Amino acid sequence: MIYRDAGQFKTSYAADQAIFPIRQDRILLAIGLLIAFILIPSLASEYWLNTIMIPFLVFSLAALGLNILTGYAGQLSLGTGAFMACGAFAAYKLTTAFPDLNIILVFLGAGLCAAGVGIIFGIPSLRIKGFYLAVATLAAQFFLIWMFNKFPWFTNYSASGVISAPPRAIIGDVIVTGSSAVPYVKYLFVLSFVLVLTLLAKNLVRSNIGREWMAVRDMDIAAEIIGIRMLSTKLKAFAISSFYCGVAGALWAFCYTGSVEALAFDINRSFQVLFMIIIGGLGSILGSFMGAAFIVLLPIFLSNAPTMLGLSISVELISHLEFMIFGALIIFFLIVEPHGFARLWQITKEKLRLWPFPY
Amino acid sequence: MPLERSTVFILASTLAAMVIIPYVAAIAFPNDVFFAWPFFFEVLIGGLLAGVMYSLVALGFVLIFKASGVFNFAQGAMVLFAALTLVGLIEHGLPAWLAIAATIAVMIVLAIVVEKLVLRKLVNQEPIILFMATIGITFFLDGFGQTLWGSDVKLLDLGIPNQPRFYFNEQILINDFDLIAALVAGVLVTVLALFFQKTRIGRALRAVADDHQAALSVGIPLKTIWAIVWSVAGLVALVAGIIWGSKLGVQFSLALIALKALPVLILGGFTSIPGAIIGGLIIGAGEKVAEVFIGPLLGGAIEDWFAYVLALVFLVFRPQGLFGEKIIERV
Numbered sequence: 170m171i172y173r174d175a176g177q178f179k180t181s182y183a184a185d186q187a188i189f190p191i192r193q194d195r196i197l198l199a200i201g202l203l204i205a206f207i208l209i210p211s212l213a214s215e216y217w218l219n220t221i222m223i224p225f226l227v228f229s230l231a232a233l234g235l236n237i238l239t240g241y242a243g244q245l246s247l248g249t250g251a252f253m254a255c256g257a258f259a260a261y262k263l264t265t266a267f268p269d270l271n272i273i274l275v276f277l278g279a280g281l282c283a284a285g286v287g288i289i290f291g292i293p294s295l296r297i298k299g300f301y302l303a304v305a306t307l308a309a310q311f312f313l314i315w316m317f318n319k320f321p322w323f324t325n326y327s328a329s330g331v332i333s334a335p336p337r338a339i340i341g342d343v344i345v346t347g348s349s350a351v352p353y354v355k356y357l358f359v360l361s362f363v364l365v366l367t368l369l370a371k372n373l374v375r376s377n378i379g380r381e382w383m384a385v386r387d388m389d390i391a392a393e394i395i396g397i398r399m400l401s402t403k404l405k406a407f408a409i410s411s412f413y414c415g416v417a418g419a420l421w422a423f424c425y426t427g428s429v430e431a432l433a434f435d436i437n438r439s440f441q442v443l444f445m446i447i448i449g450g451l452g453s454i455l456g457s458f459m460g461a462a463f464i465v466l467l468p469i470f471l472s473n474a475p476t477m478l479g480l481s482i483s484v485e486l487i488s489h490l491e492f493m494i495f496g497a498l499i500i501f502f503l504i505v506e507p508h509g510f511a512r513l514w515q516i517t518k519e520k521l522r523l524w525p526f527p528y
Numbered sequence: 529m530p531l532e533r534s535t536v537f538i539l540a541s542t543l544a545a546m547v548i549i550p551y552v553a554a555i556a557f558p559n560d561v562f563f564a565w566p567f568f569f570e571v572l573i574g575g576l577l578a579g580v581m582y583s584l585v586a587l588g589f590v591l592i593f594k595a596s597g598v599f600n601f602a603q604g605a606m607v608l609f610a611a612l613t614l615v616g617l618i619e620h621g622l623p624a625w626l627a628i629a630a631t632i633a634v635m636i637v638l639a640i641v642v643e644k645l646v647l648r649k650l651v652n653q654e655p656i657i658l659f660m661a662t663i664g665i666t667f668f669l670d671g672f673g674q675t676l677w678g679s680d681v682k683l684l685d686l687g688i689p690n691q692p693r694f695y696f697n698e699q700i701l702i703n704d705f706d707l708i709a710a711l712v713a714g715v716l717v718t719v720l721a722l723f724f725q726k727t728r729i730g731r732a733l734r735a736v737a738d739d740h741q742a743a744l745s746v747g748i749p750l751k752t753i754w755a756i757v758w759s760v761a762g763l764v765a766l767v768a769g770i771i772w773g774s775k776l777g778v779q780f781s782l783a784l785i786a787l788k789a790l791p792v793l794i795l796g797g798f799t800s801i802p803g804a805i806i807g808g809l810i811i812g813a814g815e816k817v818a819e820v821f822i823g824p825l826l827g828g829a830i831e832d833w834f835a836y837v838l839a840l841v842f843l844v845f846r847p848q849g850l851f852g853e854k855i856i857e858r859v
Binding site: 239296298307311312388390443447451490497498499500507 | 599645646649650653654655656657659660661663664665666667668669670671672675679787790791793794798826827828829830832833836837839840843844847848849855857858859
């Protein structure tokens, strides 16, 4: 009933190929955008913007990047954290070397650096598959983090090994990075950045590159036989995925935390992003966002739940219980719906087509 | 196990590289790198013995992967959990042998619970989903173990002698403890190999590993087999936990040795028990030799990533690992 698409006729090819072919989806999207762009910045407190919305958006972008590689192209990777670190450190080096360069160009340049590194570490994927590849990407993870830690050139010889994002403006004196930026300006900047890249990704995965990726994911030998070049397809996936992760890393360092060290992008970060795309849904753009929201919100909820319920538990115990509940919930969600929130949403939409009439 | 000629070649060239590279490095950079034959052998033997301990963890992975195709990331957490339980029980006043028996029972119960609550519900899912589920188990076990027994560093002392001793003309220093660990690992591997080759259950395990459906259709109970495999992996985790725990103290970082076992695993091949041992030896020795003789040239602490890069290089030549089953792909 709610999702009834009866009576919505498509009369042109453009309408047929729209990203949201159903009117209800478009309305929902418009409402969502209104909330994101107007309601949240005007209502949410500084705490909400800084600790929930901005990390959620940054993680969504990283999850999107990994989803391109793992969900669409089928190459399992545990090196997300390292590629994010590449982006963060490249952005730092770029903006300190060229202070006048617009910050948007800096972030895109950082993404390109990460993409280059991604291509190098993607080369083994031509020989290695599946879990062997996953462990091989760990080489990238450990090597890059070690490198950023070891060579002070990357941090401009800062004594602590921490990079602090300098304040940079997009236009005029609208400062969007560093700790002096106003939270809602930062939020809007990150939001716009993420949305543009999301639109790009959506179009990418339904173009011929995306179809090649999916063919490789479903069975790479068959894909090779119908004439898809393994080398360029897989390396494109690694490059574009690392680009997204790199930009996410740069946003993390510049807009979320303001200062960051290499260890912030350790193996746990990679696992966190992998969780997001699996809980959200492999091979789904929307899933990346839902997974990111879940993984960002769950720990905050868990650590606040005991105080909300009026229980007094020691901090240490809470952190252990958090681990337990987190693990149990992941198993629970995998059992309930192995294909993630994106599939749940699809099923709900199907149900809503008929609801409340059962025929 | 028949050795292919290329495997022998790879092994031999690895060994040669392990000797030649430090030697050349020492000649080229005499100020940074110290090289002497007794010292080299001491490092090499120390590395090999450390490698045996990596193999112990890798063994658990191989067992589960062989029998159920699940890449069990929780092996490290199982090591931690087993060690924590053992220490916790000993602290509560149980004699060591009783504590070990009780921990074995706990690990078996854990295996049955995992099989019932997780694996059974996820039959026929894609490998990545199962992998994710084991990461969930990892989180759960890490939290559960520390909730039960606390997160302080605990000492585990089962009276294993721990004395450095000189061998070979008083030139090479080796710790008794490392020798005993290597011995234990050797015995464990032999027992497991016999178990897999000679017993009825072992045959069933291998049948399940080859083909789930065929095994089911000749009447092998898949669920029981999985519970058994996870129990055996739990026992291996306990042994690894005892040895690592005695060496480093029982603490959260024990769970992280799973990450050290991964390169061992891909180097040896996911499906091969001897592969886990030889992979462990290569990684252990390579890592130590590289750290001591090449590390100073790169700024040190290369131990963090060297194992992975080494494994990566091996994989480029052998995508299925040294002893893994040859990957045959068909459309």
